[in-house]
Amino acid sequence: MVPEPIDAVDVHAFELPTDGPGGAEQDGTLEWHSTTMVLVRVHAGGRTGIGYTYGDASVAVFLSGILAPLLTGRDATAPAALWEPMGRRMRNAGQPGVGAMALSAADIALWDLKARLLDLPLVQVLPVHHDRVPVYGSGGFTNYPVDRLAGQLAGWVEQGIPRVKLKTSRHPEQDPTRLSAVRRAIGDAPALLADANGALGRKEALYWAHRFHDEWDVRWFEEPVGSPDTEGLRMLRDRGPARLEIAAGEYAYTTGDFAALVDGAAVDCLQADVTRCGGITGLLEAAGLAAARHLDLSAHCAPAVSAHAFCAVRRLRHLEYFHDHVRFERLMFDGTLPPVGGALRPDQGRPGLGLEVKWADAEPHRVHGRRPD
Numbered sequence: 432m433v434p435e436p437i438d439a440v441d442v443h444a445f446e447l448p449t450d451g452p453g454g455a456e457q458d459g460t461l462e463w464h465s466t467t468m469v470l471v472r473v474h475a476g477g478r479t480g481i482g483y484t485y486g487d488a489s490v491a492v493f494l495s496g497i498l499a500p501l502l503t504g505r506d507a508t509a510p511a512a513l514w515e516p517m518g519r520r521m522r523n524a525g526q527p528g529v530g531a532m533a534l535s536a537a538d539i540a541l542w543d544l545k546a547r548l549l550d551l552p553l554v555q556v557l558p559v560h561h562d563r564v565p566v567y568g569s570g571g572f573t574n575y576p577v578d579r580l581a582g583q584l585a586g587w588v589e590q591g592i593p594r595v596k597l598k599t600s601r602h603p604e605q606d607p608t609r610l611s612a613v614r615r616a617i618g619d620a621p622a623l624l625a626d627a628n629g630a631l632g633r634k635e636a637l638y639w640a641h642r643f644h645d646e647w648d649v650r651w652f653e654e655p656v657g658s659p660d661t662e663g664l665r666m667l668r669d670r671g672p673a674r675l676e677i678a679a680g681e682y683a684y685t686t687g688d689f690a691a692l693v694d695g696a697a698v699d700c701l702q703a704d705v706t707r708c709g710g711i712t713g714l715l716e717a718a719g720l721a722a723a724r725h726l727d728l729s730a731h732c733a734p735a736v737s738a739h740a741f742c743a744v745r746r747l748r749h750l751e752y753f754h755d756h757v758r759f760e761r762l763m764f765d766g767t768l769p770p771v772g773g774a775l776r777p778d779q780g781r782p783g784l785g786l787e788v789k790w791a792d793a794e795p796h797r798v799h800g801r802r803p804d
């Protein structure tokens with residue numbers, strides 16, 4: 432492929448209010464009233480690649496000031512070759528957190544651009560193992576009334592999605608009522624997943640692990656304790672029910688973060704967020720770590736990107752089809768994918784990610800940058 436210099440980079444951020452009760456959504460440890468998408472576009476050879484992440488609008492400032500100047504003039508046909516230079520450029524500015532999300536959005540845009548320069552769907556440019564990514568419905572926020580909670584999860588089952596997840600552990604005493612309502616609504620067959628978002632202490636989490644499994648047949652307990660507590664996760668994995676999987680990894684920003692989880696034998700299934708972990712290039716490193724430790728890798732959110740990226744993960748488990756991100760991506764883009772038969776299948780007829788920005792719909796939500804001319 433002939434090298435193609437990057438002409439320009441532009442950065443945007445948009446904020447979408449939640450549709451939760453009273454304008455808020457809650458999980459085990461956090462309440463939020465909006466979701467922010469930071470969008471980066473990279474231009475070369477008459478084509479434009481897009482990438483994005485979900486984080487604070489400060490990620491857009493980081494991208495504009497630290498990474499965009501580095502990319503201009505570089506070869507757009509070699510995304511992975513730009514990953515390490517971007518990491519070095521961020522050294523004194525901060526690599527995890529905001530920095531990792533900025534790098535992720537830029538890396539995704541570079542891969543999208545390469546695929547568009549080749550006039551191929553992104554999935555065909557990656558080392559693909561799969562043609563689809565199974566999904567699980569995710570939302571079930573802790574401040575949902577019980578009827579909305581049960582209706583949301585049952586709605587995913589009715590759409591043919593055989594796995595659903597709810598948030599738990601903000602008010603543990605309320606969880607038995609919530610879980611019973613959900614199990615009645617979805618029936619016995621669908622897999623039921625729970626996510627505490629690190630809200631519990633070790634012994635409390637062990638208590639609830641047994642109850643979740645024994646009373647409601649929960650098979651997946653995500654972040655029962657915080658991800659940095661690898662010893663606590665391992666204790667739960669060792670002492671919890673044999674058929675209840677412990678999962679974590681959505682807040683892994685660097686390859687070292689993933690290594691801590693897999694080397695610590697902390698999880699039964701590893702998670703990765705392509706918009707946080709260094710983009711597609713970083714994801715491929717995490718996928719190699721998971722495979723080396725005989726672990727499956729589950730995709731955290733951002734379905735429009737993850738549907739392509741995780742086809743390149745050999746030990747793929749599934750993708751979190753997250754309520755907030757589905758809303759946002761449908762607002763922002765033409766070309767988003769609906770689940771069919773419980774899975775997302777990349778569009779083989781559109782180049783790159785298959786996405787085009789709907790500027791008119793996005794503009795009322797802008798909080799950074801300006802609309803392209």
